[in-house]
Amino acid sequence: MWSLSRWVLTLVLGVEAATLVVLATTTHLDQVTTRSWIWFGLLSTAAVIHLEAARGIERIREIAADGTPYTHMQSVWFFAGVLLLPLPLITALILISFSHEWWRVFRGRAVVYRKVYSACTVVLGCGAAVLALGAFYPGAGQPYAAVVDGPLGLAAVLVAGLLYRLVNYALIVTAIVVTNPDRPARTALGHPSDQLIIAASIGLGHAVTTVVVERPWSMPLLLVTVLALHLGLLLPQFRTAARTDGKTGLVDATFWNDVAVRELDRARRLSSSLGVLLVDLDHFKHINDRYGHLAGDEVLKAVATALRQVVRGHDLVGRFGGEEFAVLLPGVDTGAAEAAAERVRATISVLTVRVVDRSGSPQTIAGLTCSVGAAVYPETAKELSPLLLAADEALYQAKNTGRDRTRVALVPDTRRPSD
Numbered sequence: 001m002w003s004l005s006r007w008v009l010t011l012v013l014g015v016e017a018a019t020l021v022v023l024a025t026t027t028h029l030d031q032v033t034t035r036s037w038i039w040f041g042l043l044s045t046a047a048v049i050h051l052e053a054a055r056g057i058e059r060i061r062e063i064a065a066d067g068t069p070y071t072h073m074q075s076v077w078f079f080a081g082v083l084l085l086p087l088p089l090i091t092a093l094i095l096i097s098f099s100h101e102w103w104r105v106f107r108g109r110a111v112v113y114r115k116v117y118s119a120c121t122v123v124l125g126c127g128a129a130v131l132a133l134g135a136f137y138p139g140a141g142q143p144y145a146a147v148v149d150g151p152l153g154l155a156a157v158l159v160a161g162l163l164y165r166l167v168n169y170a171l172i173v174t175a176i177v178v179t180n181p182d183r184p185a186r187t188a189l190g191h192p193s194d195q196l197i198i199a200a201s202i203g204l205g206h207a208v209t210t211v212v213v214e215r216p217w218s219m220p221l222l223l224v225t226v227l228a229l230h231l232g233l234l235l236p237q238f239r240t241a242a243r244t245d246g247k248t249g250l251v252d253a254t255f256w257n258d259v260a261v262r263e264l265d266r267a268r269r270l271s272s273s274l275g276v277l278l279v280d281l282d283h284f285k286h287i288n289d290r291y292g293h294l295a296g297d298e299v300l301k302a303v304a305t306a307l308r309q310v311v312r313g314h315d316l317v318g319r320f321g322g323e324e325f326a327v328l329l330p331g332v333d334t335g336a337a338e339a340a341a342e343r344v345r346a347t348i349s350v351l352t353v354r355v356v357d358r359s360g361s362p363q364t365i366a367g368l369t370c371s372v373g374a375a376v377y378p379e380t381a382k383e384l385s386p387l388l389l390a391a392d393e394a395l396y397q398a399k400n401t402g403r404d405r406t407r408v409a410l411v412p413d414t415r416r417p418s419d
Helices: 006-026 034-053 055-064 075-084 087-105 112-136 150-179 185-189 193-214 216-242 253-269 284-291 293-310 334-349 384-400
Strands: 274-281 316-321 324-330 353-356 362-365 370-377 406-408
Touching: 006 087, 006 112, 006 150, 034 055, 034 075, 034 087, 034 193, 034 216, 055 087, 075 087, 075 112, 075 150, 075 193, 087 112, 112 150, 150 185, 150 193, 193 216, 253 274, 253 316, 253 324, 253 384, 274 293, 274 334, 274 384, 284 293, 284 362, 293 316, 293 324, 293 334, 293 353, 293 362, 324 334, 334 370, 334 406, 370 384, 384 406
Parallel strands: 370 406
Antiparallel strands: 274 324, 274 370, 316 324, 353 362
């Protein structure tokens, strides 16, 4: 963080200081009751379950949104907190959500000061929303869910929701603009559909308060509704953005490369590492020649499924074309990359695939083998193209030494030749 420019550092520290001041001046205003703690527990549990269920999509969406505001539907629970909880408990709810996101979605591979800054902007947005509700209902105090009703209540919720979004959005966009002065400012605004996601989240947050207050036992049903809407809205968006391969359902080479570039940038910022595996099925042409191309497609699908299952949930598997696959392994060193390559090889070696051959007869294909090449940033190379070339060379070494084996790219010798 201390390497940031003066303007960016001033913004980050200023927002964090403002958040602390807001918390210090509002902590004594509302009493935290037993009922507040119960509501806090319900909202926190729902937020964690929600994020856990959607973490696979959210990680890719966050990486793909680099340089624009990252928008997700946790605002459902944050805005429900605005209507139900005093600001200190709202802050605790936000802290739990962001901590869980950092640990489970990003596996600790996120820039901490950025997440702290984002969390502070959400706290300030919630504070602005609470102030708006207080202006509509002076003296009412928490929970505002008990008093918002009728046309006045509708207006209060709309204004509170608008302020919640504007404060958070304005601070995030400002940070992106001052951090990337070489980019057009309009790119920091994100996609217009993101505003619809937040609007829907605010509306659902209001609905959550009614359920929590009047029918708390219906909370699981509403959580399922939120998850269904989240996945239903964002999964097609993710699939479209991801440009998936039609045969295997894996991401294609272009999208895989885009994510790899962003992950490499992240690894540099975090002084972390990044592994790449290239996987090639051995003698795949023999399968097509013997059983037919449709049977070969079934084998590719089965291998794709096996690859997704054998790697970690936040690794990215793509199809590079033909019978070649690529796996992106954030945060692994050379030993871990080699172990992952060996797991891939061993898993494919025991795979059995039921197919129908060109004559229409059912067949079982077994005895598949693959060759795997691995390379690791920064030990092997410091840019993506040399890293992929090194993994490809290791793959050919595996092919040339008998197939059905793994090879790790050698660390280049950087010693200067002696005179």
